[in-house]
Amino acid sequence: MPRPSPPSKPPRLVVVDVARGLAILQMVAFHFCYDLDYFGWLHVAMLADPRWIAWRSAIVTQFLFLVGISMVLRGGVAAGTQAPVAPRADRRFWRRWAQIAACAAIVSIATRPLFGPRFIWFGILHFVAAAELLVVVAAWRTPPIRDTGTIAALAAAGAAALAIGLFVHFAPFDTNAWSWIGFAAHKPATEDFVPILPWLGVVLLGMAAGALWRRHAFVISPVLRCAHASGGIGRLPAFLGRWPLTIYMAHQPILFGVLFLLRLILK
Structure with a gap:
């Protein structure tokens, strides 16, 4: 009996890649400013100024929204069908x-000697790993996303998770052992923190x-379609x-290393 062929790899959607790439450019720019501040060439309160915090939150939101979209796109069903x-x-x-x-794990290990007790122990990569596990486990016990009602329920669950994480806080969750869940009343002292809620x-x-x-068969607005057809921008x-993962892991060592060498040269 012939073996069943493995499921084909879902096709890439260029518009998703472009959106992710724009978020990556913002991330690199943000971290470049952070590194300039670290070396004393730029003086900003990136961890306290509401404007910098808002930009950082916007970047994380873009990445994680696209993570959710990508998880569904990897589900492997045909566009425009009623398949789950x-x-x-x-x-x-x-x-x-x-x-x-x-x-x-590499991020945690690498940032320990660099930032000491403020090392990154539950940043965006830790969150993505945990969130994808939670979603896959939940998918075993929940109905497939096949109709408008199920999609609405999923959106409602997302809105509820947002509201709970933003407005429900308990001081006992302030310890590092529990703050990653998202109920902490005070953000832990760490350079990057992306809790579950x-x-x-x-x-x-x-x-x-x-x-x-x-x-809706991946309907794309005419503006985006023209931009894609023309290439360029x-x-x-x-x-x-x-x-995204390769750039995330590589860009900070490159930026940090270049700025460190410049400081040695200009010292």
Whole structure:
């Protein structure tokens, strides 16, 4: 008996790559400013100024919303059909998840000597690894995303997670052992912190948007379609958006290393 062929890899949507690439460009710019501040060439309160905090939150929101969309797009059903949409825990998922988890561990190990007690122990990569596990486990016990009602329920769950994470806080959760859940009354002392709540809500809203978009056969606005057809301005973001994990892991060592060498030269 012939073996069943493995599921084909879902096609990439350039508009998603472009959106992810634009978020990557913002992330690199933000971290460049952070590094300039670290070396004393720029004096800003990035961890206290509401404007910098808002920009950082906007960047994280873009990334995690796209994580939700991508989880649905990897579900492997045809666009515009009534077939169920659900994240699959197949070999491809586990390979990708292992890469994210390994990179999260590397970030923690690398930032420990750099920042001491403020090292990154639950940043965005730690969150993505945890969130994708939670979503896949939940998918085993919940109905597939196949109709408008299910999509609406998913969006409602996302909105609820956002509201709970933003407005429900308890002082006993301030310890590092529990603050990652999202109920902490005070943000822990760390250079990057992305707790489960409220950020899981952004992922769920992204999944709802992705499922709705898939049901409508990936309709793209005429403006985006023309921009894609003309190439040019969207080419760089599209390229960057295909390599988010690689760029995330590489850009800070490169920026930090270049600025460190410049400081030695100009000292």
